[in-house]
Amino acid sequence: MSKFEVIGGRRLKGELVPQGAKNEALQVICACLLTREEVVISNIPEILDVIKLIDLLRGMGVKVERLQKGEFSFRANDINFDYLETEDFYSKAASLRGSIMILGPLLAMHGCGLVPKPGGDKIGRRRLDTHFLGFEKLGATFEYDAISGCYKASAQKLRGTYMLLDEASVTGTANIIMAAVLAEGVTTIYNAACEPYVQQLCRMLNAMGARISGIASNLLTIEGVESLGGCQHRCLPDMIEVGSYIGLAALTRSEITIKNVAIPQLGIIPDAFRKLGIRVEERGDDLYIPRQEHYMIEDFIDGSILTIADAPWPGLTPDLLSVFLVVATQAKGSVLIHQKMFESRLFFVDKLIDMGAKIILCDPHRATVIGQNHESQLRATKMTSPDIRAGIALLIAALSAQGTSVIDNIDQIDRGYEHIDEKLNAIGAEIRRVD
Incomplete structure (x- = not known):
């Protein structure tokens, strides 16, 4: 079974083109x-x-x-x-x-x-x-x-x-x-x-x-x-891959342009990332995510903790909650991630906790993330991809962590992302596929 060896802590810069949906x-x-x-x-x-x-x-x-x-x-x-x-x-x-x-x-x-x-x-x-x-x-x-x-x-x-x-x-x-x-x-x-x-x-x-x-x-x-x-x-561009790249840019403090994303079909995805304090600029049909050293989570108007939850369209797609969760680990502030539709999708957070993330798994559907504002970087570790979306979240975490991480069972990532290692290596990542 294939695995990724990921050397983290690198800043990425360049353009990415999403695959078809x-x-x-x-x-x-x-x-x-x-x-x-x-x-x-x-x-x-x-x-x-x-x-x-x-x-x-x-x-x-x-x-x-x-x-x-x-x-x-x-x-x-x-x-x-x-x-x-x-x-x-x-x-x-x-x-x-x-x-x-x-x-x-x-x-x-x-x-x-x-x-x-x-x-x-x-x-x-x-x-x-x-x-x-x-x-x-x-x-x-x-x-x-x-x-x-x-x-x-x-x-x-x-x-x-x-x-x-x-x-x-x-x-x-x-x-x-x-x-x-x-x-x-x-x-x-x-x-x-x-x-x-x-x-x-x-x-x-x-x-x-x-x-x-x-x-x-x-x-x-x-x-x-x-x-x-x-x-x-x-086919349209894959909005889940687009969202994954926004999260990647934020967590690794990189400068990335995502080309030809079909902005009208992204719904509230860009605004949901903006609630985490991430700058997402629309340039024609491209999204530009500038390098940010820090990003601050918004609170609700009454001062209560922000909740990011999935919902049927035009609500936020459940396929991106894993990415939002991992991005929040290095934000300034706290957020509640509420995965309403699937009861096993948050169980990968134990791997992030092993990497040094501060997450409280409240129950199978809810996790509270206390962001570390990049003051304490994630640590490299060995982990296994349990499903497509958790797999890409773990890959993003590994790319931001100090040291070399190993991700097993990457066939799960390959089920949803085409040549993701080659795409990210082209803009400065260091990912090695080991068969």
Whole structure:
């Protein structure tokens, strides 16, 4: 298993270009199953999770061609359903959280589908009820085989209906949308997730001939159509990577420009960092983070301690709370980090405490960080990356620490960040990948 050896304490300077959005790529690649015509998608991040999904579709009979770096064509005109019963399919699909999103398109196009219980980050309970309740509303039936861990769904004909989702699940909303675009009649989805990833999926489907209105809101109306055609689509820059670079610049006291970030799609991410006292300047479609020796956390207006919490879009994405937490360790002041959505995502803080951070883990969802204002630097140590987002937070911590840190299980980081070591080494970091 690969690991990073990181020599910390270096100031970085230069430009970074974010990859395409991982979460969007997983959705729009699955949407290629909704047509027999060619779909071309560009700005796809060639990271572990995305490559796994592309390999899964290739095994299903989808014709995939890599046109150039980050650009692929897909043509799903001959799906091999026998493959869905093979060990190879089970193994690949079970290792990938995004594999659940093949089910909606298969239901819409072929009236049936199956997928093993998907994997992904071990960050607590991540139920799939929203997906299947939505499919049932559209007229599908589903069963779960507890022995094989396989979900199966089928429907003679999907029919549009009104539904109020039990939670604003991003992948659940995407899956239901993909099932509904070919359903008979009108589907109304209330409490839909409206993250930029879902917006992009809807725009791509409309380019293919779907009729979706209410995009960017939590109330979607979908008029079913008989068929969809091909299209060309480009993924947005990855806002999680953008946020990670803002945090990296602050903690390492570096000067970094992040290029072509699609500022309107970042939501409150830049302002959330500004609440920690970090200067984030907008220059056209770039973000410039100047070198700061110190940054001070704001208090609330009444003087109480600042709380940074995740929330459904347009609230703050939970994928960045790990980065906010590690950045706060060297701020001036204190902050409460409240991770509402996942109960195991804060458990990596014990590694930061070993490095000298002052953090009180209140419970599985809340941590209080007492910033040290760079008066006491983090210490290098050996650690293991438990998931994608904690992994990048630990890497940022290692880059700011004095000495050489070792991060094991970096496959977790590779699942979400493309060649992160090469990108950061190019602007002055010293990261060595050891296989």
